[in-house]
Amino acid sequence: MPDNITFLTIPTDWRVPGQYIEIDHTKAVRGLPGMARRILLLGQRLASGSVAAGILTRVTRKEDGVNFFGRGSMLAQMITAAIKVNPYTEMWALALDDLGAGTASTFTITVTGSPTEAGTPYLYVGGKRLAIGITIGQTPTEIATAIAAAVNADLDLPVTATSAVGVVTLTARHKGAETAGIDVRWNYYSGETMPAGITAAIAAGVVGTGNPDVLTAIAAMSTGAYYSIVMPWSDAANMTAMETELQSRWGGMDMRAGHVFAFTARTAAGLSTYGSARNSPHSTVFGLNKSPSLPWVIAAQAAAGVEFRGSNDPAVPFRGIALPDVLAPAEADRLTMTERNLVLHDGISTIIFDESGAAIVEQVVTTYQTNSFGMDDRSLLKLNTKWTVDYMRYVFRFAVARDYPAHKLAGDDVLERIAPGQKIATPRLIKNTLIAAAAQLEYVGLLEDLDGFKENIQVLRSEADECRVNAVLPPNVVNQFDVFAAAVQFIL
Numbered sequence: 001m002p003d004n005i006t007f008l009t010i011p012t013d014w015r016v017p018g019q020y021i022e023i024d025h026t027k028a029v030r031g032l033p034g035m036a037r038r039i040l041l042l043g044q045r046l047a048s049g050s051v052a053a054g055i056l057t058r059v060t061r062k063e064d065g066v067n068f069f070g071r072g073s074m075l076a077q078m079i080t081a082a083i084k085v086n087p088y089t090e091m092w093a094l095a096l097d098d099l100g101a102g103t104a105s106t107f108t109i110t111v112t113g114s115p116t117e118a119g120t121p122y123l124y125v126g127g128k129r130l131a132i133g134i135t136i137g138q139t140p141t142e143i144a145t146a147i148a149a150a151v152n153a154d155l156d157l158p159v160t161a162t163s164a165v166g167v168v169t170l171t172a173r174h175k176g177a178e179t180a181g182i183d184v185r186w187n188y189y190s191g192e193t194m195p196a197g198i199t200a201a202i203a204a205g206v207v208g209t210g211n212p213d214v215l216t217a218i219a220a221m222s223t224g225a226y227y228s229i230v231m232p233w234s235d236a237a238n239m240t241a242m243e244t245e246l247q248s249r250w251g252g253m254d255m256r257a258g259h260v261f262a263f264t265a266r267t268a269a270g271l272s273t274y275g276s277a278r279n280s281p282h283s284t285v286f287g288l289n290k291s292p293s294l295p296w297v298i299a300a301q302a303a304a305g306v307e308f309r310g311s312n313d314p315a316v317p318f319r320g321i322a323l324p325d326v327l328a329p330a331e332a333d334r335l336t337m338t339e340r341n342l343v344l345h346d347g348i349s350t351i352i353f354d355e356s357g358a359a360i361v362e363q364v365v366t367t368y369q370t371n372s373f374g375m376d377d378r379s380l381l382k383l384n385t386k387w388t389v390d391y392m393r394y395v396f397r398f399a400v401a402r403d404y405p406a407h408k409l410a411g412d413d414v415l416e417r418i419a420p421g422q423k424i425a426t427p428r429l430i431k432n433t434l435i436a437a438a439a440q441l442e443y444v445g446l447l448e449d450l451d452g453f454k455e456n457i458q459v460l461r462s463e464a465d466e467c468r469v470n471a472v473l474p475p476n477v478v479n480q481f482d483v484f485a486a487a488v489q490f491i492l
Contacts, residue, residue, distance in 0.1 A: 033394065041094070
């Protein structure tokens, strides 16, 4: 028989004398809740790794990438880059094997001439710097042998090397289309030069093909929730598959919010073409032209930096995040301000470089550009907007679950007549809970116009289901201060 106060563990018809006091923690947490966020790095493994493909594995240090997925593997390189900028967010990795039908990219270095001076040129492979000692009178074959030895001595490089008759052949450790993006060049920094008398021409050989199928990874992560997912494969099939998966998770019945980050290296025109073909609020693609750094390293480091900033405050602009492993393209290859504006309109996020060449995030957008009718729609253009709304949804959901974990439901008319200790919910009480949550969101700078929220919120008992309450929540999301424009109208 119900009493005036409802207890969780003490029965109402107990007759044994004693003092029985339960602990009810359901209303202990009154502030804004913390939302669990995890990073998931997808990538390819090598046979030397101890963790098989398709196994979700938590990683906490760069050595995990080497031990679990093989030294020099794509995934090991991504883990090292991500941890460098964000060692705090819980991080997981999921490896896939190379596609059996794929091919690995190759590059050749053809040495000709004879050095008339000694020197130390520097070979850059995927952004990593190798010193090559050259002495007067060395033959092309000897120099090629020295280059190959330097490459093979660095087990963290994305390639291995062979040499014969003055020609070095670099072969990617992995198969796949992304390996074509490995940058190989001589002498990146000012003052680095090739000794006189020789040339060492770099040329692309076999172009890698055949990325792993991300559907395998999606199946392996089907029951997990990962807020930021880094994908090294930027091909249309894999991007579409991941965007479709994240769209299905974002709905009101699943609510496992997630976002995929990728990178593509192209000219400004190529970036616009690529971005225009995508249209998802759940994907962000960074773009540069001819950066020496590995594409999957850029994706991992940018995503990890954005995740760190967003987990602290999703509404603060992502502008200015440092990317220490991203080397700047040559001045002639960097996107101009006009080109960056154009690619941002095509759903590509931008990275810029300061006077020293250090890389920083400029603007982060999603690839979402048009609604289902093909009309321009900027409602989910900014990743800040999506992540802020994601957190608001979590706060409102948490508030209702906290205040009404196991309650009866009645109309507002009973409020003046029921006992204060009754576990009962009404539309008016639920509305007050939601307004209180909105006030907390306003206090921390995520929501504005609280008065408008109070005026427009709707909380109604369902006409179709007497055990259900329906609501419309109209938060006004704070925006980012991106642009200041002014006219200086001077007077003589």
